[in-house]
Amino acid sequence: MADISSYSWVPPANKISSLHYDNCDIPSEWLSNFYRSSHEWPMNATRNMILAGYNRYWIDNNITPPKPREVEDWYFNATFINKEKQPRNALVDSTFANCLDQFCSLLPWKGNADFAGRGMLATYATEAIFTTLYITILLIGQYGRRPKSGTWKNRLGRIHEATNESLRPFLDAALLLTIAMLVAANYNFGITIYDPTKAVTSTSCVMSAFVSLFTIFPTIALHTSASHSLRRSKFRTWTWGLIGALTASMMGLFIWAIYITGISRRYYYDGLGLDTSGQLFFERNCLNMDALIEFDNSLLILFAILGLVVLVYLLLRCLWRRPFSKKNRFLLKLRLIWPLLTVLWAVLAMWASFGVFVYYRKNLDSRAGDMSEDHEWSFGQILAIFTFAPVVIEWTSIWWEGAEEGLNGLMSDQYKVYRNDALPQVEETHAEIKA
Numbered sequence: 001m002a003d004i005s006s007y008s009w010v011p012p013a014n015k016i017s018s019l020h021y022d023n024c025d026i027p028s029e030w031l032s033n034f035y036r037s038s039h040e041w042p043m044n045a046t047r048n049m050i051l052a053g054y055n056r057y058w059i060d061n062n063i064t065p066p067k068p069r070e071v072e073d074w075y076f077n078a079t080f081i082n083k084e085k086q087p088r089n090a091l092v093d094s095t096f097a098n099c100l101d102q103f104c105s106l107l108p109w110k111g112n113a114d115f116a117g118r119g120m121l122a123t124y125a126t127e128a129i130f131t132t133l134y135i136t137i138l139l140i141g142q143y144g145r146r147p148k149s150g151t152w153k154n155r156l157g158r159i160h161e162a163t164n165e166s167l168r169p170f171l172d173a174a175l176l177l178t179i180a181m182l183v184a185a186n187y188n189f190g191i192t193i194y195d196p197t198k199a200v201t202s203t204s205c206v207m208s209a210f211v212s213l214f215t216i217f218p219t220i221a222l223h224t225s226a227s228h229s230l231r232r233s234k235f236r237t238w239t240w241g242l243i244g245a246l247t248a249s250m251m252g253l254f255i256w257a258i259y260i261t262g263i264s265r266r267y268y269y270d271g272l273g274l275d276t277s278g279q280l281f282f283e284r285n286c287l288n289m290d291a292l293i294e295f296d297n298s299l300l301i302l303f304a305i306l307g308l309v310v311l312v313y314l315l316l317r318c319l320w321r322r323p324f325s326k327k328n329r330f331l332l333k334l335r336l337i338w339p340l341l342t343v344l345w346a347v348l349a350m351w352a353s354f355g356v357f358v359y360y361r362k363n364l365d366s367r368a369g370d371m372s373e374d375h376e377w378s379f380g381q382i383l384a385i386f387t388f389a390p391v392v393i394e395w396t397s398i399w400w401e402g403a404e405e406g407l408n409g410l411m412s413d414q415y416k417v418y419r420n421d422a423l424p425q426v427e428e429t430h431a432e433i434k435a
Contacts, residue, residue, distance in 0.1 A: 124211065132347060169394050171219070171226065179242065192205060
């Protein structure tokens, strides 16, 4: 094998990094193949990489380009015999510096489809839009001017009635989605802490936590707007207790995993050897880490605001139960407008958090390639969208048939629904039948 010192075409040490490529096809393909083949250097691709990268240097210095075999001998001797890292590092650094976007797009990054896929994004948007429509209609019915015209009064009355009477299934669906997202987020953090070798990415953990907090806001808005007319209050109290416990657990695990033990940072290097899917490698090298840190901070701010509002509400509940609160005008007025303030705050927080999520989803996915599942629809995502299908069906049936007929359709023929103002007449009729 030839001595590398005899190669006049080899760049000196201070110019070993003078690589230049007309496009990023060769370097990005070379480096992606290296990482996808368990860190084994593909010799043919490496030879072509060197020939293409130093071609400009040889032309500028009037040096005859070497033969492919000479390039292979030089690189093999320098890297594997003399244990020199400079030639290899020059190729790697050049690719990272000039071709990072194309290189990252070739990596098998799968994304976070369970939380950020198109179907899930459509589910979040559907819930936010439906919540806004429901809240708007209910507030107009409660605080707006009612039309004097009989036709408009009947039409708007039907819409308000359908919205009010279908609010219960909507709230139940929102509660179910919130609990499901919180359980998934707790699992994500739990498995990361329990077994650090699991390739659970930071983006997966943070996104699961963020969307689970997002789903709480529409649920708060719906529950507050209808709490005065809903039954099963004890059951819903226990449900909110469960949501509170899951939220506190999730945020505790989040802070422990990200900030205290630093799992997302500490175990990157340990996990890379076990990360056969390449998810941790993509996150460490291709993601905008500043954006990820900002996303972490947004999650903490969101949780702090939610915790502050809950704390204020609990304090006010304690005050409203005291006898002196009935004589305090400020507390009386605050008690009257608190539901409205809570609903408006929850709707604003819902849309703000949704906007932040969409922004960072786009930012963190900007370098993903065709293998990213965030751009695909899965069976589970389609099922998630249909979480709110019963709400649409019930609203439509009540609006079309009226509240009594629409609600009657939800029960067997052994029972019948009557309006509260019709109860005296119904009781009188029943008494006559019995007589």
